Amino acid sequence: MELAFVIEKFVLVTVIFLITLGIAAYSTLAERKIAGYIQGRIGPHRAGPGGLLQPLADGGKMFFKEEIIPSESNHFLFIAGPSLALLTASIGSAVIPWGKVLTIGGRAIELQVADINVGLLYIFGVVSLGVYGVMIGGWASNNKYSLMGAIRAASQNISYEIAMGLSIIALLMITGTLSLKGIAAQQEGFWADGWFTWNVFKQPLSFLIFIVCAFAECNRTPFDLPESENELVAGYHTEYSGFKLGAYLFSEYINMFVSSAVMSTLYFGGYNFPFMNDLGLSDNVIALLGIVFLFGKIFFFIFFFMWIRWTIPRFRYDQLMNLGWKVLIPLAIANIVITGIWMTVKDLI
Amino acid sequence: MESLSNRKKVLEQKPMSFGERIYLPSILTGLAITFKHIFKKRETIFYPEQERPMSENWRGLHSLKRDEQGRERCTACGLCALACPAEAITMTAAERKKGEENLYREEKYAAVYEINMLRCIFCGLCEEACPKEAIYLDGPFLEADYVRKDFIFGKDKLVEAPLKS
Numbered sequence: 077m078e079l080a081f082v083i084e085k086f087v088l089v090t091v092i093f094l095i096t097l098g099i100a101a102y103s104t105l106a107e108r109k110i111a112g113y114i115q116g117r118i119g120p121h122r123a124g125p126g127g128l129l130q131p132l133a134d135g136g137k138m139f140f141k142e143e144i145i146p147s148e149s150n151h152f153l154f155i156a157g158p159s160l161a162l163l164t165a166s167i168g169s170a171v172i173p174w175g176k177v178l179t180i181g182g183r184a185i186e187l188q189v190a191d192i193n194v195g196l197l198y199i200f201g202v203v204s205l206g207v208y209g210v211m212i213g214g215w216a217s218n219n220k221y222s223l224m225g226a227i228r229a230a231s232q233n234i235s236y237e238i239a240m241g242l243s244i245i246a247l248l249m250i251t252g253t254l255s256l257k258g259i260a261a262q263q264e265g266f267w268a269d270g271w272f273t274w275n276v277f278k279q280p281l282s283f284l285i286f287i288v289c290a291f292a293e294c295n296r297t298p299f300d301l302p303e304s305e306n307e308l309v310a311g312y313h314t315e316y317s318g319f320k321l322g323a324y325l326f327s328e329y330i331n332m333f334v335s336s337a338v339m340s341t342l343y344f345g346g347y348n349f350p351f352m353n354d355l356g357l358s359d360n361v362i363a364l365l366g367i368v369f370l371f372g373k374i375f376f377f378i379f380f381f382m383w384i385r386w387t388i389p390r391f392r393y394d395q396l397m398n399l400g401w402k403v404l405i406p407l408a409i410a411n412i413v414i415t416g417i418w419m420t421v422k423d424l425i
Numbered sequence: 426m427e428s429l430s431n432r433k434k435v436l437e438q439k440p441m442s443f444g445e446r447i448y449l450p451s452i453l454t455g456l457a458i459t460f461k462h463i464f465k466k467r468e469t470i471f472y473p474e475q476e477r478p479m480s481e482n483w484r485g486l487h488s489l490k491r492d493e494q495g496r497e498r499c500t501a502c503g504l505c506a507l508a509c510p511a512e513a514i515t516m517t518a519a520e521r522k523k524g525e526e527n528l529y530r531e532e533k534y535a536a537v538y539e540i541n542m543l544r545c546i547f548c549g550l551c552e553e554a555c556p557k558e559a560i561y562l563d564g565p566f567l568e569a570d571y572v573r574k575d576f577i578f579g580k581d582k583l584v585e586a587p588l589k590s
């Protein structure tokens with residue numbers, strides 16, 4: 077491994093990590109602003125111009141709050157829970173291709189931390205690890221409400237993971253690769269051979285199931301039962317205070333960012349944008365523009381997450397389970413079958 | 426039967442149609458509605474800097490008035506306490522001494538006049554009962570406090586500031 081490669085990856089990792097943190101922090105502000113706008117209010121506006129320093133103020137408040145660790149809890153696991161949640165939330169971004177290859181001084185720089193050929197499996201692995209943060213947090217608190225909340229959250233996450241995994245199979249059947257870079261590259265441009273290249277046009281049902289499951293995995297409304305403090309005593313983070321609670325809430329925003337990035341990459345062409353090859357721009361400019369477009373898509377999805385949150389109420393728990401097991405999973409399987417038949421027929425003709 | 430207001434709605438209990446059961450159309454309608462709200466007028470009033478205009482008959486905190494010469498109007502007749510449905514007002518009357526004519530308008534005055542703001546329901550009956558036009562509910566909001574005893578407002582908080590000559 078040459079030194080330049082190590083430096084390049086190191087810089088990339090740092091930049092992506094900082095961007096992730098920044099976006100997660102400002103999503104908290106955006107959420108409150110959007111909530112305000114949708115409800116005919118202003119939202120936070122006192123800290124800094126237009127409330128821009130609000131995330132810093134919130135962070136400061138979290139840091140200086142008293143942290144209570146219940147005396148009967150398992151102290152090590154109590155601290156491990158939120159740390160694990162933060163960790164698993166932030167490592168998911170490693171396999172996302174953030175743009176095309178940048179060429180600087182004759183060196184081709186991949187805008188992706190790790191191009192592993194099982195990128196999608198990696199994402200699913202990381203997502204399922206995220207359950208441990210919740211589970212351990214709820215268990216270590218030594219509080220029955222927390223334990224029950226954790227079980228509720230974990231069973232929700234696990235059930236929706238199945239539907240999510242099944243929905244992705246139909247997509248894999250048409251792309252034929254598990255590498256996110258490969259999937260992004262296949263969706264080059266916007267229109268080719270008389271058909272849209274983006275996967276959302278080829279697999280709309282798969283996208284629909286995927287986005288519903290992504291909402292459930294990120295514990296966002298209408299699937300935010302793990303957080304319903306007013307009707308279900310919050311659940312797994314009842315005993316958490318100060319920055320540990322902050323870590324849990326913050327990891328939710330990181331999750332939202334990463335899953336927006338995954339959705340943009342899998343279904344909305346990632347860094348591709350319409351007419352990218354017809355503009356006669358140099359490769360580097362296209363790569364940079366691609367990054368801009370990818371972030372545009374990500375911001376749209378983050379907005380969409382929030383938009384949904386302030387539009388529809390949360391499910392009851394049995395409705396949530398019914399939707400997951402009796403609707404989404406059969407739909408996903410049906411989608412696989414339909415895709416299979418369609419591909420066979422297309423091959424025969 | 427003919428309904429009186431013509432606004433009667435018959436409760437529908439038909440099973441939901443397929444379109445309704447997949448929810449997506451209604452979710453999209455909901456999204457459209459909330460999206461429209463982003464561009465609507467904001468109702469926020471920036472409280473400490475901006476205050477909401479109160480209605481004409483707004484009833485706020487009580488104040489005990491003085492007359493044109495700066496004397497307290499209240500004559501401790503007790504009608505306000507009698508009128509008060511919440512029994513929030515208590516007072517002790519005292520006789521005006523020689524040399525206090527510039528302080529109190531009548532021979533009798535309230536040495537102690539207390540309103541328990543935790544009991545008061547701001548009905549304004551004290552204002553109506555007063556024969557001397559001594560009490561008005563023209564003050565601001567009742568402010569928050571930490572201990573109950575601070576909600577018992579004595580003359581120090583109720584009586585208007587003395588006239589400046």
Ligand code: SF4
Nearest residue numbers: 509545546548549551
């Ligand atoms: S406003 Fe009504 S309740 Fe309050 S002191 Fe006057 S009479 Fe009593």
Ligand code: SF4
Nearest residue numbers: 499500502503505555
């Ligand atoms: S405020 Fe009016 S009604 Fe009450 S004791 Fe004084 S004069 Fe009488």
